Amino acid sequence: MSYLVVAYPGLSAGDTAWIEDLRARFNGDVQGLISPHFTLVFAVSEIAETALLSHVASVAGQVAAINMQASAALMIKDNFGPDSFVYLVPDQGLSRLVHLHDLLYTGPLDIHLRLDIAYIPHITLARFADPRLAKALVDDINGQDRQVLGTVDEIIVHRHDGDRIETIAAFALTA
Numbered sequence: 001m002s003y004l005v006v007a008y009p010g011l012s013a014g015d016t017a018w019i020e021d022l023r024a025r026f027n028g029d030v031q032g033l034i035s036p037h038f039t040l041v042f043a044v045s046e047i048a049e050t051a052l053l054s055h056v057a058s059v060a061g062q063v064a065a066i067n068m069q070a071s072a073a074l075m076i077k078d079n080f081g082p083d084s085f086v087y088l089v090p091d092q093g094l095s096r097l098v099h100l101h102d103l104l105y106t107g108p109l110d111i112h113l114r115l116d117i118a119y120i121p122h123i124t125l126a127r128f129a130d131p132r133l134a135k136a137l138v139d140d141i142n143g144q145d146r147q148v149l150g151t152v153d154e155i156i157v158h159r160h161d162g163d164r165i166e167t168i169a170a171f172a173l174t175a
Contacts (some may be wrong), residue, residue: 003052004115004165005041006034007097009068009123017148019088019123023100024087024107026126026137029132032169034165036123043160044112051108053169056155059067060171061117063152066100068093073125073141073146079117086141087122088148089151097121097152104155 011019019036044052069092076085090097098121105113125141128134157169 001159001163002043002045003041003047003168004039004043004051004160005052005056006037006039006154006156006158007100007152007154008037009152011036011148011150015148015150017123019148022086022137026156027124033163034116034158035127035172036157038097038121038123040097040155041104041109041112042114042117043074044109047108049110049159049168053157055107056104056157056169058083058107059100059170060155060173062103062175063096063173064175065173066093067097068150068152070123070148070150071146073136073138074120074122075131076122077131078119079125082129084094084128084131085124086126086128086137087120088125088132089120090120093152094121100152100155143157 026112067088070088070090074087074089076087078151100120126137153173155171159166159168
């Protein structure tokens with residue numbers, strides 16, 4: 001069992017449908033398991049649940065809601081396998097999401113900070129074995145001049161056990 005800390009941006013119905021359509025076509029392994037989100041803390045298992053929840057609650061009280069706008073898709077090579085991902089990355093709100101991530105990786109999460117992975121706030125849209133297909137989708141998305149607007153106003157803590165993700169707490173961003 002591990003814990004995930006994520007933020008689900010509040011998006012319009014149209015933007016949500018567009019993202020979910022891409023995920024259904026090109027990233028079916030997560031479709032239905034977890035909704036479009038920003039990962040704030042990568043899966044961690046060596047932490048007491050009470051310590052994690054207390055820390056996330058404290059951080060949430062230090063950060064105000066984050067307005068975001070995402071208009072760029074990026075192709076990113078998987079750090080641990082052969083696949084390439086297509087990420088939707090925010091232009092507006094990027095620095096605040098990075099700051100939230102950095103605040104979460106203090107205190108009891110400090111020792112779990114992954115320095116071998118660059119932190120890029122993103123919503124995963126697709127996964128491809130062939131990087132050329134990923135690049136073609138990136139070019140298509142970026143050619144649409146799409147503006148995805150949303151607000152991140154809470155942090156969610158999930159318990160992840162195999163193929164099941166359970167929400168155990170939600171903390172409003174209240175600063």
